[in-house]
Structures are given as structure tokens and as C-alpha cells.
Amino acid sequence: MFLEAKDIVKAFGAFRAVDGADISVAENEIVGLIGPNGAGKSTFFNCLAGDAEPTSGTIRFLDQDLTRATPEAHARLGMARTFQVPVTFEDMTVLQNVMVGAFLRHPHRTDAQDKSRQVLEFTGLAHLAGSPARSLGTPGRKRLEIARALATEPRLLLLDEALAGLTPAEVRLAIDLVRKIQQQGITIIIVEHIMEVILSLAERAVVFHQGKVIAKGAPRAVVDDPAVVSAYLGHHMKRVRM
Amino acid sequence: MRTWPPIGIAAFLIGFVVIAAWPLVVQDVFYQRIGALVLLAAISASAWNLLGGYAGQVSVGHAVYFGAGAYASLVMFTQFGWPPIAGAPIGVLVSFAIALVVGTPTFRLRGHYFSMATIAAAELIRILASNWPLVGAAVGLMGPPVPRSIWDLSFISPVPYHYLFLAVLIVLLALTWHLQRSRMGYYLAAIRGGDRAARSLGVPVLRYKVYALLLSAGFTSLAGSLYAIMVGFADPDSTLGILVSVKMLIVAALGGAGSLFGPLVGAVILIPLEETTNAMFGGSGTGITFIVYGAIILLIARFQPGGVAALWNSILHRRQARVS
Numbered sequence: 001m002f003l004e005a006k007d008i009v010k011a012f013g014a015f016r017a018v019d020g021a022d023i024s025v026a027e028n029e030i031v032g033l034i035g036p037n038g039a040g041k042s043t044f045f046n047c048l049a050g051d052a053e054p055t056s057g058t059i060r061f062l063d064q065d066l067t068r069a070t071p072e073a074h075a076r077l078g079m080a081r082t083f084q085v086p087v088t089f090e091d092m093t094v095l096q097n098v099m100v101g102a103f104l105r106h107p108h109r110t111d112a113q114d115k116s117r118q119v120l121e122f123t124g125l126a127h128l129a130g131s132p133a134r135s136l137g138t139p140g141r142k143r144l145e146i147a148r149a150l151a152t153e154p155r156l157l158l159l160d161e162a163l164a165g166l167t168p169a170e171v172r173l174a175i176d177l178v179r180k181i182q183q184q185g186i187t188i189i190i191v192e193h194i195m196e197v198i199l200s201l202a203e204r205a206v207v208f209h210q211g212k213v214i215a216k217g218a219p220r221a222v223v224d225d226p227a228v229v230s231a232y233l234g235h236h237m238k239r240v241r242m
Numbered sequence: 243m244r245t246w247p248p249i250g251i252a253a254f255l256i257g258f259v260v261i262a263a264w265p266l267v268v269q270d271v272f273y274q275r276i277g278a279l280v281l282l283a284a285i286s287a288s289a290w291n292l293l294g295g296y297a298g299q300v301s302v303g304h305a306v307y308f309g310a311g312a313y314a315s316l317v318m319f320t321q322f323g324w325p326p327i328a329g330a331p332i333g334v335l336v337s338f339a340i341a342l343v344v345g346t347p348t349f350r351l352r353g354h355y356f357s358m359a360t361i362a363a364a365e366l367i368r369i370l371a372s373n374w375p376l377v378g379a380a381v382g383l384m385g386p387p388v389p390r391s392i393w394d395l396s397f398i399s400p401v402p403y404h405y406l407f408l409a410v411l412i413v414l415l416a417l418t419w420h421l422q423r424s425r426m427g428y429y430l431a432a433i434r435g436g437d438r439a440a441r442s443l444g445v446p447v448l449r450y451k452v453y454a455l456l457l458s459a460g461f462t463s464l465a466g467s468l469y470a471i472m473v474g475f476a477d478p479d480s481t482l483g484i485l486v487s488v489k490m491l492i493v494a495a496l497g498g499a500g501s502l503f504g505p506l507v508g509a510v511i512l513i514p515l516e517e518t519t520n521a522m523f524g525g526s527g528t529g530i531t532f533i534v535y536g537a538i539i540l541l542i543a544r545f546q547p548g549g550v551a552a553l554w555n556s557i558l559h560r561r562q563a564r565v566s
Binding site for chain 2 (some may be wrong): 004008049051070071072074076080081083087088089090091092096099100101104107108110112148149151152
């Protein structure tokens with residue numbers, strides 16, 4: 001299996017934010033993680049990315065045990081991520097931000113620069129290469145985070161609400177970008193609130209509720225699952241079907 | 243990277259010529275001495291800048307490394323009769339050891355907590371030195387009273403020190419320039435931007451913080467040795483005191499922390515100011531120095547957190563915007 005997380009528990013004191021969650025992902029698919037606020041999907045996501053250490057359970061990626069590995073080890077092995085609230089390097093230009101990622105596989109500056117320019121071209125940020133990162137708005141920042149992650153040449157890309165806060169037009173552009181990334185052979189796990197995104201992008205959805213996985217399968221089937229509807233999607237469903 | 247605008251190249255060349263020719267043009271020993279002190283402050287602030295500026299880890303305890311360099315030079319003289327400069331490499335090694343033992347654990351802390359821990363560690367070592375007879379306890383140590391050979395580097399005129407310090411500063415700035423263009427420079431900037439994002443991109447944050455600390459501590463220690471050689475004296479307050487740490491920080495922040503020439507610019511502004519107020523108000527003048535430092539911290543924080551370098555860049559950008 002490409003990525004397999006088994007029985008993941010993440011407890012904060014007595015509270016189990018993630019309570020025995022499983023997920024398995026095949027190469028080159030797009031998997032959506034959904035669930036209401038506080039369902040534990042972000043915590044689970046951070047466990048996958050190495051940002052939080054699971055209390056128990058195992059995570060295997062490309063036949064390696066990554067359960068307690070550092071975030072930088074994840075990056076080296078080919079797992080990259082974006083953050084829910086973008087954390088771009090404000091003092092640096094867009095190009096320099098991406099170069100930080102590119103240096104992982106290209107230790108020499110000119111190589112890292114060439115790689116970064118390719119990634120900026122691919123993500124449609126080439127015209128902003130010389131702008132300071134702090135001059136970007138939310139859509140630009142989210143896109144820059146994706147570019148920076150892609151520069152590390154990942155096999156698996158973890159997107160944490162990469163489309164939240166975008167206008168519908170920007171969402172469509174972002175969806176196109178995610179599809180393009182998949183066509184490069186990269187596997188994608190996406191945490192998302194916007195159902196439209198999950199329904200149009202993800203091949204499989206995994207639904208979290210109170211730290212547990214309550215449903216998984218094709219997104220259309222999952223949103224019709226009564227357990228899911230009662231957990232949180234009730235009012236969303238009507239909007240989606242309109 | 244950015245190419246330099248002509249006005250930047252002009253400023254660089256004029257600055258270099260003025261600094262290189264200063265002690266030859268100015269005949270008054272008081273002003274010659276200020277020139278050497280400016281370069282010494284620029285060396286220690288540039289060394290501080292590697293960690294505090296480029297990596298964004300604001301140390302307020304760098305006096306530890308400065309003091310280690312100063313004391314190492316003079317201890318080698320008082321114990322073994324070596325020329326003080328021979329103690330400089332020992333000081334660097336001692337600083338590396340202190341950096342690894344005391345400095346590395348403080349990297350577990352972030353932001354202000356890191357800064358406060360560095361103060362605590364430095365004060366602890368100052369108090370230890372004040373009670374340790376080998377390093378002269380509270381009285382301190384003296385260098386060779388009369389030069390025994392050229393290797394004692396003991397000169398009455400400040401001019402030889404000026405060129406010695408200038409050579410060291412050029413080496414340090416050349417190294418810094420190379421570093422900021424390399425992977426390490428980008429990684430340090432990423433660490434300054436945020437540990438979490440940096441790690442997600444595969445930056446081994448702790449390892450690079452330690453690299454920056456070792457480089458920074460080594461050059462700060464060298465600055466301490468040079469200070470002890472020029473002044474011929476070291477005591478806990480003048481080499482290990484908190485004012486020594488604060489001065490490095492202020493000089494760098496005034497000129498622009500995290501920029502190549504920021505610390506030099508800061509030293510050119512601050513040191514003459516400090517020396518003339520000391521001369522005007524007599525005595526040690528440390529009270530006035532504290533007030534000047536405090537005022538500068540307030541002004542930088544309120545009006546120009548990026549220091550003179552940021553001011554300069556914003557003026558350049560406005561010019562370029564007008565031109566294009």
C-alpha cells in the first residue's frame with residue numbers, strides 16, 4: 001500500500017481528538033477528508049504529515065514506518081503539505097519561497113532556481129516571481145504554498161483546506177491546478193469544507209466524526225450515507241443538490 | 243538574486259574608500275580610535291547577525307562568546323606567557339563548547355522565551371567568571387604591559403588595529419555574502435519565517451540553528467579576542483556584561499538585522515555617538531550609554547523595525563518606481 005494509517009489515536013489529556021482512525025491510500029488517487037469542525041480531521045492530517053505524534057497506531061508510507069518521524073523526514077521521503085492558515089516566508093520573494101522547497105533535492109542555488117521557475121510556471125505564479133510574499137492575497141498565498149510543496153518533488157501532497165476562503169472563480173482555478181498536479185503522478189489527500197470541491201475532485205472520501213471514521217467510499221455515495229447526513233451534512237446536502 | 247542598482251554600488255565604493263582611508267586622513271588619535279572601535283563593533287554585530295538576523299534567533303547572551311574570546315586570549319598570556327592572539331583559537335573552541343552545551347538547549351524555546359534564556363545563561367556565566375580566580379575574578383585580567391614582540395599585537399597607535407579589524411570584517415562579510423546566496427542562507431531565512439513551515443519543506447531546523455550559532459559564536463569570540471588584544475584588559479562587566487550583548491543587538495538592528503551591511507552601518511552611526519557622549523560626560527559614561535541604547539530601541543521599534551537597511555531599500559524602491 002502507498003500510504004496506510006492504522007488505528008491512529010491522538011489524545012490531548014483525556015480527550016481523544018482522533019480515536020482509532022484508519023485510512024489507506026493508493027498511488028495517484030485523490031482522497032478527500034471531510035467532517036464537521038472539531039471532527040479530528042486536521043489533527044489526523046497533522047499526524048500523517050509528522051507535525052503531531054500519534055498517541056498510538058502506525059503510519060506506513062512507501063513501506064517505511066513514519067509514525068514517529070519528524071516533518072523534515074516526511075519531506076525527504078516525498079510527503080509535502082500545505083497549511084490551513086498559509087505560513088509563507090513573508091520577508092522573501094515568491095521565487096525565494098519556492099527555492100526553499102527546491103533546495104531539498106537540488107543543493108546548488110542555480111539548480112534550485114531552475115526547478116523553482118518550472119514550478120512557478122506550472123502553478124501560474126511565474127509573473128509574480130520577484131514580488132515579496134507579503135504582497136500576495138489569500139489565493140496567491142495558498143497557491144504559493146502549493147508551489148513550495150511541489151518544489152520538494154513529493155510523491156504525496158497533503159492539502160489542508162487549500163481552497164477555503166477563495167471565491168467560486170478562484171476555487172475553479174484551484175481545482176484545475178489540483179487535477180494538473182494529479183496528472184503529474186502525484187497522490188493527493190485533501191481536507192476540505194467545501195463539498196463542491198470534494199464531489200468534483202476526490203475519487204474517494206473519508207468522513208470523520210468525533211475522532212472516528214464513520215464512512216468511506218465514493219463521494220456521492222458517502223454524502224448519501226444516513227450516518228454522515230445525521231453527523232453533519234444534513235443542511236449542506238440541500239445546498240449541494242440545488 | 244537582485245542586481246545592485248548603480249546608487250548601491252556607488253554607496254558601497256564610497257563607504258569602502260572612506261573606511262579604508264579613515265586613519266590615514268584623520269590624524270587625531272581620538273578619531274582614529276573611534277574608527278577601529280567602529281570596525282570592532284561591526285565585526286561582533288555582523289557575527290551576531292548570522293544567528294540573530296539571518297536565522298531570526300534573537301540572542302541577548304552573545305557576551306558569553308565575546309567574553310570567552312577576550313578571556314581566552316588573556317588567560318593564555320597570564321598562565322603560559324603566550325601572545326594573546328594565540329589564545330583566539332582557544333576562545334573559539336571554548337565558544338563552540340559553550341554554544342553546544344548552553345546554546346543548543348535554548349533552541350527548544352521560541353521567540354521571547356529564547357531571548358530570555360540566552361540572557362539567563364550569559365548572566366550565569368558572568369557571575370561564575372566574577373568568582374573564578376583563574377580568570378581574575380571580579381578584577382579581571384591584564385594583557386602584556388609592554389610588547390615583547392610583534393606577536394603581542396600591542397601598539398600605541400590605533401592604526402594597525404584599524405587594518406587588522408578591517409581585514410577580519412572583510413573575511414566575515416565575504417563569508418556572510420556567500421552564505422546568504424547558498425542553501426544555508428535560504429534555510430536560515432526560512433527558519434526566521436517560521437519553524438513549522440520550514441520543517442514541512444525538509445529543512446532540518448535544529449541542525450541549521452546550531453550551524454548558525456556555531457558560526458556566530460566563533461566570530462563573536464574572535465571579536466572578543468581582538469578587543470582584549472587592543473584594550474589589553476578584560477573584566478566581567480566589560481566583556482561578559484549584558485550591555486555587551488545588547489550592544490551587538492542594537493548595532494545590528496539599527497543598521498538592519500538580516501542584511502549584509504546593516505551591522506556595519508549601525509556601527510558607523512552608534513559607536514561615534516557613544517564615544518563622543520562618553521567623552522563629553524566623562525567617567526565611564528555607562529549610564530548615558532544605557533539611556534542612548536534605550537532611546538534607540540524605542541525609535542527602531544516604533545518607526546523602522548527593519549533598521550537603516552529597510553529605510554534605504556524603501557527609498558531605492560521609490561526611486562525605481564519613479565524611474566520605471
